[in-house]
Amino acid sequence: MSTEVGLPYSPELTVDEANAEAFARLDGADPWVVDVRPAREVLPGYRDNLVLTSGAPMAWADYTGGQREALIGGALFEGLARDRADAIDGFATGRIEIGACHDYSAVGSLAGIYTASMPVFVVENRAHGNVGFCNFYEGKEPRRLNYGCYDEGVHERLLHVNSVLAPVVGEALRRRGGVALKPLIARALRMGDEVHSRNAAASILFNREILPAVLDMVDDKVPGVRETMLHLAENDYFFLRLSMAAAKASADAMVVPGSTLVSAMAFSCRGFAIKLAGLGDTWFEGPPPIHEGKLFAGHTEDEITWMGGESPITETIGLGGFAQACALSLQEYQGGSPEVMIERNREMYAVTHGENSTYRIPLFGFRGTPTGIDARKVLETGVLPVMDVGLAGRDGGQIGAGVIRAPRECFADALAEFDRRFPGR
Amino acid sequence: MSTEVGLPYSPELTVDEANAEAFARLDGADPWVVDVRPAREVLPGYRDNLVLTSGAPMAWADYTGGQREALIGGALFEGLARDRADAIDGFATGRIEIGACHDYSAVGSLAGIYTASMPVFVVENRAHGNVGFCNFYEGKEPRRLNYGCYDEGVHERLLHVNSVLAPVVGEALRRRGGVALKPLIARALRMGDEVHSRNAAASILFNREILPAVLDMVDDKVPGVRETMLHLAENDYFFLRLSMAAAKASADAMVVPGSTLVSAMAFSCRGFAIKLAGLGDTWFEGPPPIHEGKLFAGHTEDEITWMGGESPITETIGLGGFAQACALSLQEYQGGSPEVMIERNREMYAVTHGENSTYRIPLFGFRGTPTGIDARKVLETGVLPVMDVGLAGRDGGQIGAGVIRAPRECFADALAEFDRRFPGR
Structure with missing residues (x-):
C-alpha cells in the first residue's frame, strides 16, 4: 500500500555503503x-x-x-x-x-x-x-x-x-x-x-x-x-x-536494505516508534518521548498527554529540532535559551550520517543541517534525537510547546532486529 | 524646512537627562x-x-x-x-x-x-x-x-x-x-x-x-x-x-537640546557626516567611512567609490549593523563570518545609550538592539559605529556590499562644538 521506493536487495552493500546510499537518496x-x-x-x-x-x-x-x-x-x-x-x-x-x-x-x-x-x-x-x-x-x-x-x-x-x-x-x-x-x-x-x-x-x-x-x-x-x-x-x-508532506516524500525514498539510518519517527498515545531505512515497514516501539516544554498560561505539567504525532518526520530529514539554530525566536514559544538551542542543534551532528547539501544554518556559517539519523550513532553516543513539538493537554487542545527526545529503547530494538536480519554486517 | 520636532530649550537638563529624553523619544x-x-x-x-x-x-x-x-x-x-x-x-x-x-x-x-x-x-x-x-x-x-x-x-x-x-x-x-x-x-x-x-x-x-x-x-x-x-x-x-523613511521619522523626533546622541549619519562623495540630537541641523563632517566588504564577481577593491548614502539612518535608530546578529545570512552577501557579525553587533552596546524596547535580537535572548549612539561613548571607547551598506563602483552601479565604520573625526568635532554650545555640561 505504501509508495515507498527501494533499491533491489543488494547483499554486497556494507552498512556504511547502504547508509551512504540512503543518505544520498534523502539528500537528493x-x-x-x-x-x-x-x-x-x-x-x-x-x-x-x-x-x-x-x-x-x-x-x-x-x-x-x-x-x-x-x-x-x-x-x-x-x-x-x-x-x-x-x-x-x-x-x-x-x-x-x-x-x-x-x-x-x-x-x-x-x-x-x-x-x-x-x-x-x-x-x-x-x-x-x-x-x-x-x-x-x-x-x-x-x-x-x-x-x-x-x-x-x-x-x-x-x-x-x-x-x-x-x-x-x-x-x-x-x-x-x-x-x-x-x-x-x-x-x-x-x-x-x-x-x-x-x-x-x-x-x-x-x-x-x-x-x-x-x-x-x-x-x-x-x-x-x-x-x-x-x-x-x-x-x-x-x-x-x-x-x-515534503519530509515524508523525501524520507520514503531512503529505503535501502542494510541501512541503519532512521526513515521515520512517530508516536501514538502508547509510545514512540521509529523505522529504519534498512528494515522496510517495521516499527520499533519504545516508551513515550522525554520532554521539556513551555506551557501556555494557566496549564500545568501534569496535564501533558501523548495523543500521537508524526511531525518528527521533519527531524528525520534534518529539519525541525535539527535546524533549531535557524529559529532562535522559538525560545519564546517552546522555552529554552538561545545557547541551549544552539548546543542542542550542534549535538545532532554526533548522531547523523552527514550534512544536508540544501538545508543550511546561517549561524553555523551555512553548515548543512545534521541529516540522516544513524541508529548506531544514537546507541554509541547516547545522544537522543531532539524534536520541536506542540504539547497536547489531557482534556484535548494544545496547551504548550516544547522539545522532546526520542527514547533510547527504539534504537536498541531496531538494531537488535537489524543484527538478526543482516547477520555479520 | 525640516519637520523635525524639538522640545523647548531647557537649560536645566544635564547631558544625561537630555540623552534619556532623546532616547525615550526615539524608542517611543x-x-x-x-x-x-x-x-x-x-x-x-x-x-x-x-x-x-x-x-x-x-x-x-x-x-x-x-x-x-x-x-x-x-x-x-x-x-x-x-x-x-x-x-x-x-x-x-x-x-x-x-x-x-x-x-x-x-x-x-x-x-x-x-x-x-x-x-x-x-x-x-x-x-x-x-x-x-x-x-x-x-x-x-x-x-x-x-x-x-x-x-x-x-x-x-x-x-x-x-x-x-x-x-x-x-x-x-x-x-x-x-x-x-x-x-x-x-x-x-x-x-x-x-x-x-x-x-x-x-x-x-x-x-x-x-x-x-x-x-x-x-x-x-x-x-x-x-x-x-x-x-x-x-x-x-x-x-x-x-x-x-521609518528611521528618518523616528530619528527626527530625537531633537533635544543638550543631548549628545546621534540623530543622523550620512555620507556624500566628499566624506561622512553626523548630526547630534542636541545640536539641531548642524552636520559634522569627517573623511569617508572605513570599509570592509565583499565584491560581486569581476570587481576589485580599487573600484570602490563613495557617492553618498543616507541608509545609515537605520543604524541611527538601532537597526542595520546594530541588528546584524538577526541577519546572519548576510555573511554571504557582504562577507564576514557569523562570529564576527555577532561580535560586531554586541560591540555596539558600548556606544549606545540604551536597548530598544521593540527591536529585539533572538540570538541575544531577545535583548533590545543597541540604540541611540552616544558621541561621548564613541570617543571614550574608540568603538566606531558599524553600518551594513551597498558598495558602488567608480563607473557607476553596485559592485558589492560590506560593512563600514563611521570615522572618529565627526564625533570629535561634534563634541567640540557641543562644548562650545553647552559650556560646563
Whole structure:
C-alpha cells in the first residue's frame, strides 16, 4: 500500500555503503507540491470507512485518551457514525477501519486524523518518483480535531477547509504547475524557521509562490479566493503540513536494505516508534518521548498527554529540532535559551550520517543541517534525537510547546532486529 | 524646512537627562506609512527645479564622480535640462537647484537622488506628529540612478515606478488606512532581516499587509495591480526605502537640546557626516567611512567609490549593523563570518545609550538592539559605529556590499562644538 521506493536487495552493500546510499537518496530528494485532493482519491488503497491516525498501527482497544477521542471525532465528522456510541461500536466491530498514516504514504500532525473527504497536499518527490501526503492545518484555535477535540466549532472549521480553503489552494497549485518545496524550505531556514514548530516565513513564501495564480483566479471570479488568501496570510503555521508532506516524500525514498539510518519517527498515545531505512515497514516501539516544554498560561505539567504525532518526520530529514539554530525566536514559544538551542542543534551532528547539501544554518556559517539519523550513532553516543513539538493537554487542545527526545529503547530494538536480519554486517 | 520636532530649550537638563529624553523619544516613535505621493506635493518647501542628494549640503562644484553623475541624471530624468551639458550649466548657474535630502525630511539611498515627480513614501511618526519620506527602490538591476547611472534602461525603470508601481502601492496604502511599520520591522528581525542590507522578510510582510486592499483593487479593475504585486514579490530589497523613511521619522523626533546622541549619519562623495540630537541641523563632517566588504564577481577593491548614502539612518535608530546578529545570512552577501557579525553587533552596546524596547535580537535572548549612539561613548571607547551598506563602483552601479565604520573625526568635532554650545555640561 505504501509508495515507498527501494533499491533491489543488494547483499554486497556494507552498512556504511547502504547508509551512504540512503543518505544520498534523502539528500537528493526533490519534493514538489502539485495538487490538493480528497484523501479518498489519492491515498493508495483508501476506503471510505477508513480513519487514519498517527503512530505504529494498533488495535482499537489500545487507543486511549485524546487519540481515541480524535478517532471518534473523525468518524463523526465523516458521517461514519450517528453518534459517539455508534462510532465506538463501529471501531470495535471493524465497521469503521483504523489505519496508520505512514502505511498510506501520509503523515499526521498530533493525533493525525484523516478521513475520506479530507483534502490532502499531494507532494511528488521528483528525484525518485514517490509521493507523500499531508492534510490541512485546522487553524489557530487551540481546540482542534488533531488535538483530540471534536465539537461544533471543530466541525465548522474542518468543513471550511474542505469546501473553501482546499479547493482554492488546489486550483492555485494546478494553475501554477506545482511549487518546488526544497528551495522554499532552504530559504525559510534563512528567515527564522525550522519548518516544524516555526513556519512563519515558509507560510508567506508559499503564499508568494501561488500569488500569480491567485491574482488570475480573482480575475476569473473563482469563489473563495479572497477569504482563502486572508486565511493563509493570518496562519503562520499553515506551512507545517507542507513541510511534513515534503519530509515524508523525501524520507520514503531512503529505503535501502542494510541501512541503519532512521526513515521515520512517530508516536501514538502508547509510545514512540521509529523505522529504519534498512528494515522496510517495521516499527520499533519504545516508551513515550522525554520532554521539556513551555506551557501556555494557566496549564500545568501534569496535564501533558501523548495523543500521537508524526511531525518528527521533519527531524528525520534534518529539519525541525535539527535546524533549531535557524529559529532562535522559538525560545519564546517552546522555552529554552538561545545557547541551549544552539548546543542542542550542534549535538545532532554526533548522531547523523552527514550534512544536508540544501538545508543550511546561517549561524553555523551555512553548515548543512545534521541529516540522516544513524541508529548506531544514537546507541554509541547516547545522544537522543531532539524534536520541536506542540504539547497536547489531557482534556484535548494544545496547551504548550516544547522539545522532546526520542527514547533510547527504539534504537536498541531496531538494531537488535537489524543484527538478526543482516547477520555479520 | 525640516519637520523635525524639538522640545523647548531647557537649560536645566544635564547631558544625561537630555540623552534619556532623546532616547525615550526615539524608542517611543511610532512610524506608519500612510501614502505615496510625488515629492513636489509632500516634501516641505519642494520646488520643481530642485534635485535632492545625499549627505551634508555642498556646492555644485564639490560633487564629483558618481554622485555628480547621479545629479545630472536626475536633472535629465525630470526634464530640467535638454542634455548633459545643459544640466551641468543648469547646476552651475543655479537654474537647477541642489538640496540635501535631510533638509526636506527625506533620506536618500546611495547618491539619493530626488526629483519633483518622483513618488515618495509618506511615513508619519504618530507618537510625535512629524513625517519622514523616502523614494522608491529602482529594482535589482545593478545600474541604477542612485548608483550614479543614467541611461535608457534607468529612465524606463524610473518611469515605471512613477506610472505603475507607486500609484498602485499608494492606493493600497490609502485603502488600508496605513501600515504600522514598527511591529512589522520587529517581526522582520525575527525572520532574518536587519532592514538595511537584508529586507527579504520585511518586504513580504509588507506585501501581506497590503494584500486585502490589493485583492479589492483587482476586483475593482484598478490597472497595474497584478504587475505591481509580482514586482514587489520579486524584489527582496523593496522594503529598505520603508525602513529608511521609518528611521528618518523616528530619528527626527530625537531633537533635544543638550543631548549628545546621534540623530543622523550620512555620507556624500566628499566624506561622512553626523548630526547630534542636541545640536539641531548642524552636520559634522569627517573623511569617508572605513570599509570592509565583499565584491560581486569581476570587481576589485580599487573600484570602490563613495557617492553618498543616507541608509545609515537605520543604524541611527538601532537597526542595520546594530541588528546584524538577526541577519546572519548576510555573511554571504557582504562577507564576514557569523562570529564576527555577532561580535560586531554586541560591540555596539558600548556606544549606545540604551536597548530598544521593540527591536529585539533572538540570538541575544531577545535583548533590545543597541540604540541611540552616544558621541561621548564613541570617543571614550574608540568603538566606531558599524553600518551594513551597498558598495558602488567608480563607473557607476553596485559592485558589492560590506560593512563600514563611521570615522572618529565627526564625533570629535561634534563634541567640540557641543562644548562650545553647552559650556560646563
